[in-house]
Amino acid sequence: MYKSMILFLCKWLEKIHEHSGTALSNFRQQLYFMDYEDRDSDIYVVTYVKSGTTWVQVILYNLLFDGNMEFEHIYDVSPWPKYESANNGSPERVNHLPSPRIIKSHDKYDFFNADNKAKFIYVYREGKDVAVSLYHHNKNYRDPELTFDKNFEEYYITPDPLINWFEFTNAWLENKNNFNVLYISYEQLKNNYEVTVRKIADFVDVELTDEILERVKKHSSFEYMKQHEKKFGEKPPVQAQLVYNEFIRKGMTGEGNTYLNPEQKKLYDDKFTEYIQLYLKKIE
Ligand code: A3P
Numbered sequence: 645m646y647k648s649m650i651l652f653l654c655k656w657l658e659k660i661h662e663h664s665g666t667a668l669s670n671f672r673q674q675l676y677f678m679d680y681e682d683r684d685s686d687i688y689v690v691t692y693v694k695s696g697t698t699w700v701q702v703i704l705y706n707l708l709f710d711g712n713m714e715f716e717h718i719y720d721v722s723p724w725p726k727y728e729s730a731n732n733g734s735p736e737r738v739n740h741l742p743s744p745r746i747i748k749s750h751d752k753y754d755f756f757n758a759d760n761k762a763k764f765i766y767v768y769r770e771g772k773d774v775a776v777s778l779y780h781h782n783k784n785y786r787d788p789e790l791t792f793d794k795n796f797e798e799y800y801i802t803p804d805p806l807i808n809w810f811e812f813t814n815a816w817l818e819n820k821n822n823f824n825v826l827y828i829s830y831e832q833l834k835n836n837y838e839v840t841v842r843k844i845a846d847f848v849d850v851e852l853t854d855e856i857l858e859r860v861k862k863h864s865s866f867e868y869m870k871q872h873e874k875k876f877g878e879k880p881p882v883q884a885q886l887v888y889n890e891f892i893r894k895g896m897t898g899e900g901n902t903y904l905n906p907e908q909k910k911l912y913d914d915k916f917t918e919y920i921q922l923y924l925k926k927i928e
Contacts, residue, residue, distance in 0.1 A: 669730055676729030679736075685743040686762040687848055689722075692812045693750050694777035695769035696830040698876050698891070702864045703841060704746045704765075707850045711859040718876050724748040744848070752806050753815035756823070764823050765844065766816050768927050769830035771809050771920070772900020772912060775800045777893065779903070784890045785878055792903055801911070810919040817923035827926045834897055837861075866895045 687704060691697040701722040705711070715721050719728075723738045725747065738745070744763075749755075769777075779795040805811040819825055826847040832840045841860055845852040862868060869876055870892045877891030904912060 672733055673726070673729040676725070676733060676735055679734070679739070680725060680729075681735070681739045682760070682762070683743060683745065684761040686745050686747055688747050688749050688762055688764045689767065690749045690751070690764050690816065691767045691769070692774060692809055694774050694781055696767045696833060697748055697750070699830075699833065699864060699869070700765060700767050700828075700844070701746055701748055702869065702876070703844060703860055704848065706860040706863050707841075707845055707852075707856060708744060708746065708848060711856075711863055713863055713872070713875070715875065717874075719748075722746040722748060726751065752812055753819075753821075756821075758821040760821075760823060762824070763847065764825040765847065766825050766827050767830060768813065768817075768827060770897065770900065771813070771916065772904055772909075773830075773897060774809060774900075776899045776903045780890060780893055793905075793908075796904075796908060801915075810915045814919040814923070817920065817926055829927050831897055832927075834895075866892065 687708075689697055689700045689704065691700075698718060701718055705718070705722055709721070721741075723741065723745070725735065725738055726749065728735070728738065738747075775796055776792075778799060779790070779792045782795055782799060783790040799807055800809050802808055805815075816825075817827070826843065828840055828843060838857070841857065842852055845856075850856070873892050
């Protein structure tokens with residue numbers, strides 16, 4: 645009871661004090677995670693944003709459950725607790741989902757306790773392509789005036805380790821706590837789909853029958869997901885002029901090479917050598 649009163653108060657204060665919004669929203673998240681129940685059987689799909697998270701959520705859901713796609717939104721069957729904590733305020737529904745839960749996360753490595761026993765599927769995507777996808781996402785969903793260069797500076801190579809692609813990716817690839825992580829990549833899913841789905845199935849202990857493989861293929865195809873965009877995209881918040889039907893956008897590899905200018909490419913290559921190169925073996 646006292647928590648719902650605090651949550652109500654936070655929402656109310658956010659409305660009247662725009663500047664204290666972030667602090668209050670963090671506080672609400674902390675309240676959410678106080679009641680959130682971890683399970684050893686949880687399967688986290690962890691990515692830097694725009695790396696194929698939703699694609700892998702759909703694959704997992706079709707591997708582990710009956711593949712009934714009648715849910716309104718993928719978060720109904722594969723939740724994103726951080727999103728819920730910022731919006732709904734109560735982990736009740738997620739705490740009651742059947743095991744194994746398929747949980748979306750864009751959290752940085754240190755968010756998880758060192759003794760976490762869950763399974764993690766880390767989806768790596770080529771960094772320049774991530775920069776392009778992220779640019780379109782932010783332009784469509786947040787700021788129609790956004791330029792690629794501004795997005796590259798402010799979101800992608802910012803000093804904030806939660807948002808800086810190199811630091812975020814580096815920590816997950818390093819895996820200093822030895823979490824149980826399966827590393828796959830967006831490119832492997834594009835170029836070697838069936839082998840990669842088999843890797844995922846093995847990791848989550850599913851025997852991949854022809855019937856299961858067929859439904860995984862059908863429901864996780866780009867065409868199917870594009871056609872049912874509303875089930876997967878970010879839920880539209882407020883500003884009507886923004887675009888909300890581009891969450892499943894192009895699904896291509898290599899786009900980054902045409903967007904980054906020579907200076908950005910040089911910066912990417914240098915940082916790649918410093919932060920990522922060493923760990924690439926893990927994704928092979
Ligand atoms: P693009 O913007 O490059 O098209 P996330 O789910 O992590 O936000 O990732 C979104 C990216 O994955 C988008 O990339 C989206 O189009 C792509 N994507 C989603 N479903 C896909 C699928 N079935 N096949 C290929 N790409 C897919």
